[in-house]
Amino acid sequence: MSFKKKSTYIVLAALVIVLVSIVSIAAGSSGSDLANRTLSPAFAPLRRAMTTVVDGFERVYNLAYRYDRLVEENEELKARVARLEDDYREYSEISEENERLHKLLGFATKHTDYTLTSATIISWTSSNWASSFTVNLDGETEVSPGDSVITETGYLVGRVTSVSSMSATVTTIIDTTMNIGALVYETGETAVAEGDFDAFQDGQMRLSYIQNIEGVMTGCTVVTSGKGGAYPKGLVIGTVSEVVTPASGLGVYARINPSADIDNLSHVYIITEFEVSD
Amino acid sequence: MSKLRKNYIFSIIAAALFMLIVFVLQSMVFSRILILGVRPLLLPIAVVSYALLTDEMKGAVFGLAAGILCDVSMNSPAILFTLLLTACGLIVGRAAQTLVVRNVFTFMIGCAAVLVLCAGAQMFSLVMLQGVPVPRLMPTALRQTLASLIFSLPIYYFNRLVSAVSGFERGYNG
Numbered sequence: 001m002s003f004k005k006k007s008t009y010i011v012l013a014a015l016v017i018v019l020v021s022i023v024s025i026a027a028g029s030s031g032s033d034l035a036n037r038t039l040s041p042a043f044a045p046l047r048r049a050m051t052t053v054v055d056g057f058e059r060v061y062n063l064a065y066r067y068d069r070l071v072e073e074n075e076e077l078k079a080r081v082a083r084l085e086d087d088y089r090e091y092s093e094i095s096e097e098n099e100r101l102h103k104l105l106g107f108a109t110k111h112t113d114y115t116l117t118s119a120t121i122i123s124w125t126s127s128n129w130a131s132s133f134t135v136n137l138d139g140e141t142e143v144s145p146g147d148s149v150i151t152e153t154g155y156l157v158g159r160v161t162s163v164s165s166m167s168a169t170v171t172t173i174i175d176t177t178m179n180i181g182a183l184v185y186e187t188g189e190t191a192v193a194e195g196d197f198d199a200f201q202d203g204q205m206r207l208s209y210i211q212n213i214e215g216v217m218t219g220c221t222v223v224t225s226g227k228g229g230a231y232p233k234g235l236v237i238g239t240v241s242e243v244v245t246p247a248s249g250l251g252v253y254a255r256i257n258p259s260a261d262i263d264n265l266s267h268v269y270i271i272t273e274f275e276v277s278d
Numbered sequence: 279m280s281k282l283r284k285n286y287i288f289s290i291i292a293a294a295l296f297m298l299i300v301f302v303l304q305s306m307v308f309s310r311i312l313i314l315g316v317r318p319l320l321l322p323i324a325v326v327s328y329a330l331l332t333d334e335m336k337g338a339v340f341g342l343a344a345g346i347l348c349d350v351s352m353n354s355p356a357i358l359f360t361l362l363l364t365a366c367g368l369i370v371g372r373a374a375q376t377l378v379v380r381n382v383f384t385f386m387i388g389c390a391a392v393l394v395l396c397a398g399a400q401m402f403s404l405v406m407l408q409g410v411p412v413p414r415l416m417p418t419a420l421r422q423t424l425a426s427l428i429f430s431l432p433i434y435y436f437n438r439l440v441s442a443v444s445g446f447e448r449g450y451n452g
Contacts, residue, residue: 124309126351128316128422129400134353169353176408197410201418 100267103152111154114232115273117141119149121266122167131172131200132161135268143168148231148271155260156180156224156235157268168270172262173237174200181225182207182237187215190225193237199255203262204241207254216243222256232274285444292444293328293336296437297344300324305351313425316418321348321359322396323430325367326388327437330380334371341367362399366392382434389430393423 062070108116119135137143147160149170158172171177175195182193189212196206210216220240226233238258245252304320321344329337345363352359370388378384397419404410 123305125353126305126309126317128418129404132353176404197404197414
């Protein structure tokens with residue numbers, strides 16, 4: 001056999017093997033199992049090499065021709081992330097408001113005689129000598145000076161001291177000008193919760209004119225007495241943090257820690273109407 | 279419109295902007311961020327700074343406007359700062375024209391004096407109406423003055439920058 005004829009046979013045989021293997025691969029695992037099992041391992045490196053080459057070409061193609069599309073897609077995704085973040089913020093705000101309203105609902109259910117108006121704090125005083133803040137009003141609510149201001153849980157925050165068409169100034173309970181008729185909840189002792197400069201600097205107020213100091217202990221709850229009709233009865237002012245006896249032994253008083261977290265308030269509720277108790 | 283009139287209007291706008299920035303810092307930023315445990319007073323410093331670089335009339339008008347804003351930021355219906363800062367603007371502006379050299383040193387002395395005066399005026403109602411002893415109020419007054427003085431140089435140089443751009447500065451010697 002001549003060399004030329006021999007090479008023709010070899011090429012033919014090689015072609016047959018390639019064709020058989022292609023057919024067997026195309027037929028899948030169900031058909032031509034023998035050819036598949038025999039030839040697949042032999043072609044695996046070639047396949048891997050081809051896949052690598054094709055992937056490489058695809059990457060180059062993507063870089064060259066799909067770059068603009070990727071940029072566009074990236075911008076779109078960024079916008080979508082921003083939208084989702086906005087939605088999340090909105091959701092958080094709604095969730096917070098929902099929680100506040102839920103607490104308020106519980107409080108309002110107990111005190112059906114109260115007419116409440118919600119208000120958002122828009123600014124705090126710059127003074128180091130007084131404690132007050134400004135709330136916005138929608139212009140339709142009838143808020144007037146002297147109205148009590150509370151949190152959603154019913155803790156006393158302060159009192160409206162001045163009102164304009166769109167805002168009102170609230171003086172907080174720790175301000176040195178405050179005087180509130182109070183009651184020690186546990187003992188029923190009447191006293192006066194008042195602002196005091198030393199206590200004010202610690203974010204507290206003072207409970208003075210206590211009839212029977214023995215009954216007043218640290219942790220006792222102080223509520224409004226409702227006497228005089230300036231404040232509704234039973235609003236929680238705070239808890240007694242310390243009973244102070246001066247060196248002279250006269251004028252014993254207690255320090256009150258306000259229950260409302262005055263420094264971290266953002267929303268408050270104004271009691272515009274309530275039934276005065278006897 | 280003449281160039282002189284244009285410059286005059288521009289200097290008024292610049293002064294108003296300067297005041298507004300200081301007001302925002304005092305009433306919205308430093309009403310919640312405490313320095314040395316107290317809220318600094320920035321508008322009186324702005325009045326001293328402006329009056330020192332201009333004259334008594336402009337100083338008084340600037341003091342009047344700043345005083346109104348200061349009373350607003352204190353949530354106070356009283357006109358304490360309106361009167362006080364108008365007088366300060368007038369006196370500092372007059373002194374800058376006649377008595378003192380306009381430089382950083384005189385500015386710092388003027389600021390300290392005005393801040394002590396402001397603290398004294400704020401203490402007045404507590405002492406007179408509520409009978410709080412003066413020694414109990416002194417630590418707060420001192421801290422307020424010191425905390426405010428920290429901001430005097432930044433405000434001064436910011437005002438000088440604004441004045442240099444707008445052209446309301448005159449007779450500066452330092």
